[in-house]
Amino acid sequence: MTAKKIILLFLLVFSAQAWSQQPFPFEEQYKRARYFAGKFPDSSDIVLNSIIEAAQRDNQPEYLAKAYYLKSFNSYVKSDAENTIRYAGIVFDISEKNHYTVGKALSYRMYGTQYAKLGLLEQAEENLSKGIKEVEHLDTDEGHELRGMIYNSYLIFLNEKEYKKKLYYSRKSINEYLGIQNQTRRNELLVSAYSNIGYNLSEVNQFKESMQYLKKAHALVGNGNDYLKCCILHDIGFSFSKNKQPDSAVHYYHQALSIADAFGFTEKKIEITGNLEQAYAEKAEPDSAKTYKIQHLLLKDSASYNKSITVGKVLAGEKKEYSRKLDQSRFLSRSLIVACIILILILGAVMIRIKQLNEKNRKITAEVYQKGITQAPYEEETKDSDEDEKDTETLTSPMKISPEVEENILRGLQAFEENLEFNNRNVAKYDLAHKLNVNTKYLSAVIKKHKDANFNQYINALRIGYIVEQLKNDPQFRKYKINHLAEISGYSSHSAFSHEFKKIVGIHPSAFIKNLTRVS
Incomplete structure (x- = not known):
């Protein structure tokens, strides 16, 4: 720090x-x-x-x-x-x-x-x-x-082709900000609005109007927001570049880059160095263009950049030994042929394996689509507390629960399932037992008897079953990201959701979604 x-x-x-x-x-x-x-x-x-x-x-x-x-x-x-x-x-x-x-x-x-x-x-x-x-x-x-x-x-x-809509919403935004009576706050908000519309106008080569908005943004930003100042200087450089003025573009790009370097605005540095490469190319300065191309690649993906340097060194070494390699060309040709054959065999084996996995995934998806998910065998719950230990001990021996209590618990579980309360992230056995006005050992016993599962298995089966049904019946759900499916079903992370989904369904959720379109 x-x-x-x-x-x-x-x-x-x-x-x-x-x-x-x-x-x-x-x-x-x-x-x-x-x-x-x-x-x-x-x-x-x-x-x-x-x-x-x-x-x-x-x-x-x-x-x-x-x-x-x-x-x-x-x-x-x-x-x-x-x-x-x-x-x-x-x-x-x-x-x-x-x-x-x-x-x-x-x-x-x-x-x-x-x-x-x-x-x-x-x-x-x-x-x-x-x-x-x-x-x-x-x-x-x-x-x-x-x-x-x-x-x-x-x-x-909105993408670049929808520039008319972008200009429409940019102007709507500016008009709203101009209606703010508090001058300080109005100017703070107008900075980004002016910068946005200036950039959008640059994209469609309306240089004069673009610069008017960008200059307004630059005049208002002051020294209070370095990120916005960096963005505006970059956008001014971009506008000059689109207007075929690479000298001015380079000047403003460098100002933006100095701020991005000082404050560690990495994403902005990637954009700026990429544009600097293009601007220097337009100025016919290949050395400078190459310098910023290297910086751009390094920032964008340092691993790929290092790999490209290594490849360059290998190629340079090969060039120095060109004469020697000519003498060995026949040997190399044979080696390449052998290598190609081996590669083809490997690729063939990989393709066969992929085909087998795809067929397996398709069959699992089709079976789940037709029959639903299968309940996992009952497992004893982990003894995390004294109460859990008492519950487990009780479940290993016969428990006498009055029919009225058992019926009350079953009605409560039915309401719990119908109201989708199992999707709440913090659902816990103790809380559910308290809500049903019973102790946890009675709740565990009834779940084991009627659901053939421990509490965690019961909750996970309900959650995964809910997601599976939504994916089967609502095509819109198939467009969601995996982390969003995890969020709405109560899981704390993408990995926890994927683990339980694969454990219950048999395949990863992305594979299930991919194959669902084919079998539905």
Whole structure:
């Protein structure tokens, strides 16, 4: 940890202690968290955690929703799709319960933005439209800001060919931001909006208008947001490049690169070095173009870059020994023929194996499609606690449960299954037993008797069975990412879901989805 970050963390902790002695300044701290989100998402989360704690204590649902929204945004910036969706769901639940329209719009915005990144374009557009509808008549600074942000989010899933739509939403966003009365906040938001439309205009070679917007963005950004400043300088360089002015393009690309180097904006460095390579090529400076091509490849994939260097050295060595290799050409030719034959045999064996696996997967998928999943044999549960040990001991010997109690547990399990409560991430045997007003050993005994499973097997079978049925009956589910299927069925991770799915169904979920289209 650098000295700068240590000082920053110390100040945050010190400030939190000072604020605990007086009424919590929600608006001030939310602005602080929003500022950190543009540079240091982890620092932003520290401030947000203090806001959440204070909002829960002081019953401030609006700030609680806004804090979770910003945590969702920070997760999105860090490419954490699971937590982005999870926090957006918390925002929606809080806002729905407290009739907080702005919070619902914020939730829809994050859902739409994340779905667009996952490639679920229909769901993305649907959620963004819902967000607009929530605040379409809200004539306040917050309403203008939200509509502007949502219109900006539409740009994520529009491609270059849809430039008319991109310009339409860019201009809608600018018009909303211009309606904000708070000048400081208005200018903060206009920076990214001007930069977006400037870049979009550059793509369609409208240089003059593009530069007007980019200059406006550059004038407003100041020194407060280094990432946006880096992006704007890059976009100005891109605009010059599209206008066949490589000298100016190189000038601005280098300014952007110096900021990206200073703050470690790796993704932006990849884009900048790639464009620098092109700009130097247009300037007919092959040495400089080659330099930035190498930097671009290194940043993009260091492993591939190192491999390319190794290949280059091998080729250079071969060139030096060209005369010697000419003498050995006949031997090499024979060796190559043998190697080709071996390779063909290996490839043939691999193809046969792949065909066998595909046929096996197809048969498993067809069987599951027709008959459903098969319950795994009963296994004793791991003894993680004294209570679990008592349960296990009870299940190994006959247990007397009155018919009334047993019927009550079965009715409760039926409702539990019908309401899909097994998809809740934190579902636990103790909680379910408490809800049914029975002890855990009775619950375990009934599940063993009627479901032929322990509690974990029972929950996993319900979850995987639910996903299988959805995949069978709803083609839309087959478009979801595996991590999204894991999320909606209550698993904590992609790997945990995939492990249980393969254990119960017999094949990986991606293979099941692939073959499902063929057998359905």
